[in-house]
Amino acid sequence: MNATLKDVANRAGVSRSAVSRTFTDGASVSEKMRRKVEKAAEELGYSPNLLARSLTTRRTKMIGLISNNFHNPIFLTVFDQFTKALQERGLRPLLVNLSDETDPQNSVRMMREYSVDGVIVASSTLSPAFSKAFRDQGMPVVHTFGQYSSAPSVHVVGIDNVECGRMAARSLVARGLTHVGFMGGPIAATSTQDRHAGFAEIIAQHPDIACDVSYADAYSFDAGRREMMRLAQDNPAQAYFCGDDVLSIGALSALRDCNLSVPDDVGIIGLNDMEMAGWENIDLTTIHQPIKQSINSSVKLIVAMLDEPNRYPEARIFPCDIVERGTLRPKAEN
Amino acid sequence: MNATLKDVANRAGVSRSAVSRTFTDGASVSEKMRRKVEKAAEELGYSPNLLARSLTTRRTKMIGLISNNFHNPIFLTVFDQFTKALQERGLRPLLVNLSDETDPQNSVRMMREYSVDGVIVASSTLSPAFSKAFRDQGMPVVHTFGQYSSAPSVHVVGIDNVECGRMAARSLVARGLTHVGFMGGPIAATSTQDRHAGFAEIIAQHPDIACDVSYADAYSFDAGRREMMRLAQDNPAQAYFCGDDVLSIGALSALRDCNLSVPDDVGIIGLNDMEMAGWENIDLTTIHQPIKQSINSSVKLIVAMLDEPNRYPEARIFPCDIVERGTLRPKAEN
DNA sequence: GTTATTTTTGCAACCGGTTGCAAAAAGCTG
């Protein structure tokens, strides 16, 4: 079928090593030889088999791209950026959908079977047990959107969710509200827990502010809508910090159906600043997460780890900022 | 590092073939041998290297999943479904982002280098030259969301876009409108051309109906919004068939900003029925495309082709139907 | 308990590449 090294060698009348050398950069081949081989390769339409090569070089140039989040539109951007950034460096993403997988060992085995050079875990809801399991196997791992901790056990790239919680709380406090709400994402996710911790920390400094806390069971429109439907029935807060933009949009839809006006009756602040948040029919005030920076940094990090597998784990944290749009009343002018 | 076949063989005190056989189903091994080998493998944490295996079996169990559409949220669903369907069958998607690639030969080489077992092209906007290039290399190919033709040169799975155009036109005609519009996606996409052909065919049967035709330059919110902004300035039609749901949502946003009410001043019918179309703050009337069916069918087809590479090309077309929501006035009761 | 038949096992070659090493070729010096 496809031409092999041997075919090219025969046609060019040279040894197999010579052919191999013309196709590996940095190898010693004379100009004359190179031309001869390239001509034969051209004629046969030869291209080297990277998997066979990987057997000796121990590099497949494949990176496991692992996520459990295939419902939040923000992740389409995430996949777009990751694939591009990896491709630019000659790496190929082997995509793994962990939506309904609970056993890290399974994924570890899968990645080992395919000898990926490294693994990128892209999720804010996946248990850290997954990234640790990969590390324990000696694979380079980066956990993008993972939990920031001052002593990370694997490389983490993303944002400081605790600080985001604080930011959201501060911005509600600055508006002089007396009754606020935290409507988080899945309670099991570290991102939810951290955002809540930061939010609660600031609110606790203001004993006069009442704070309701509740959680949606997924980062999805429906979950956000359902949860806000429930909250709206019974003395809703003046404004909510929602787990993310998709939840916020779900909540907005619920508020509209309950005839509560936004931002006058109820304000909403989201998190992510996904493209859709800026759409005019949504116009969501939200905390911008620097996705692009996180992804580029993650890819650079995984590339660095290929040459330096035992690199000391670090956390790369990018700052967020609030994008004011139409779902939160402007601050009172002082 | 990782245990190999040989390590297991040594530990179990048997030949390498014996180990290999216990890990390939259908091979002849005695119970006693199997237990011995499995014990040793267990102790060493051995799992076979699928890439080395592929060298002799000529099966990598990797499928190239190729798309150029990383902006339309519908494609997150697409990737979700594809990855799940492939994983269920023990196949792994090697994801390729072709957003800014124009040369099919590049992609072909890449897929060859990685010896993928087959290629799924998932796009309604990618030139057929890509799927053909893969086929010409002898790779099994399925073009999902590709152009339906009665004599397809590669396997195509999806919908009949011409018929969708007709459906949309008929539904506008049935409403007694006298001025309608076709606001298509990128003009170069076969899906756009086909939808327009069907739409125009029906409208042509009604000489009393005026029809405007225009195109957005991408399947994106912004493009839809921009195009509708333009249309709304100057005698807009009573209703538009938009290229897809994302374009429709962009158009809705523009209409709102122009103070045109939907559906009273201007009606909109989209295509896809993405999850978001059902969100209460969007509530888009649209033509439902059976994505899930197309994807399952595509995966079954590619699997079938693994055993039967020269299978005669077929087109698998699934019917669409209109989902009536709030952006198109109900039909007049007769 | 032999012998014939079936099942299990190991040997060795192969899949498509890479690479250390030594021989051959080319380039320098004088």
Add this chain to the structure above:
DNA sequence: CAGCTTTTTGCAACCGGTTGCAAAAATAAC
């Protein structure tokens, strides 16, 4: 042109598996 150095080339072993074939072991038949 001999003698030395450097570059280029081919040989052969290896990467981690599979598999056809024949020998060995187990089972069945008499």
